[in-house]
Amino acid sequence: MIYGTGGLTAALSVQKLEKMGAKPSDGPVAVTGATGGVGSISIAILKQLGYEVIAFSGKPEQSDHLKELGASEVRHRDTINEIGSKPIGRELWANAIDTLGGDYLANLLKQTKAGGAVTSCGLAGGAEFSMTVMPFITRAVSLLGIDSVYIPLADKEAIWQRVATDMKLPNLENYAEEITLEQTPEYLDRFMSSKVVGRYVVNVRG
Template identity: 80%
Template sequence: MSNSTTFKALVVREVSDGEFNKSIQTRNLSDLPENDLLIEVHYSSLNYKDAMSAAGNKMITKNYPHTPGIDAAGIVISDKSGTFTAGQEVLVFGYDLGMDTPGGLGQMISIPADWALPCPSSLTLKEAMCYGTGGLTAALCIQKLEKIGAKPSDGSVAVTGATGGVGSISIAILKQLGYDVIAFSGKTEQSAHLKNLGASEVRHRDTINEVGSRPVGRELWANAIDTLGGDYLANLLKQTKSGGAVSACGLASSTELDMTVLPFIIRGISLLGIDSVTIPLPEKQEIWARVATDMKLPDIEQYCEEITLEQTPEYLERFIANKVVGRYVVNVRG
């Protein structure tokens, strides 16, 4: 553990109205907010929300300069609350981390103790960040489908945004649990990659919208996980089999939902909302227990690209340019 009072962090600054720049800077511990739990961050990961914060989206981050990073895995330096002991490995996902509280793209963070949970003994800090919020969200989507009765024998599960962080981990976990997966992506050149993850079939995402303005379409999949929103979500719902469900966790395409109630009342399907940010800590601990056991991918690191803190400005731009493939884990001290 470091005894230094300085550390490196990605800092986003507003240089003019609507203009932001990103750079790696040296920060002082005194720059961090006063909270009970001080953590030396070893790994973080990149998420779409980090890219929006780094681009100056004030719906995500109101005050700049700011350090993004909604994920962090590291070692406890001190805890005034007495919840954790020095040297203990911990994980942090969501809440206000990386939004208006300096986040995991810095080598030190100071947070309330009830934002953190112990790292499961079967996961290394790096493995936990290979999942990150994207993997946590994927696991929550699958678990919610299962809680209303979804099982592999029902039929295929459709996954949109398949090359993204949530989509790619969803495919791999679903395959491990025995489900057949249809992957939808705008990057059909990544078909071999998606089939390697576990998809039995890859389709262009726009084929979902071929149902057009019809209130319902043919029943094509038993259940689905949607990361896009908008017409993709509406048309997934229109083509879900009777009694099936769609877990909705993203808005990469749109926040709007334009459809009739007919799929709900003539097919009895369910729309399941997924919140991975503010769910109570016990629920996060529950899902992480599954990520560390039956949902644990034995080769999780193959689904991630490891980068350094210095590379994060470049890689965050990939999210804005829609060039993301898989998960990016950040070796904050590498």
């Protein structure tokens, strides 16, 4: 349960980048929403597989934590949007895993290297985004949707098998905090205030 749906989504995101040809030697992978459930597990899995990771977060005070997970560099998430309204920007990362959506997703795509890909699995930064087709037709950048709910059971079994083997994380207990059922309202309030970090496992018996 420490992996949970977020861990499943992270593993699917990494695997989809791999299917598009991503490999560690291509260069760094950007991960947004780095302190969240999907982002934190994505960082750890990428590091496990040998990738360099640039973590983007709105919680700069968590930089040391993100580096412990495997990020080689931590940047404030708003630096992604410094490109402004330009249709395309400098090539800064080989691939990316986006959990935010909105302008963050659009601007990640604009700054992805030629032939790279960006996965999309969240909308904390907005359900809509606006951009031109320039990254797609001048750099062949790909936008990849990630679904962890309606995919075939066989595909879920296959990715969980990878989570148990080459994607298996050491010291898994370090990636989550156990809370009681009675604590959930408090932690939900923290979640809505963007004050949570990583994964939380609810012990319904205790």
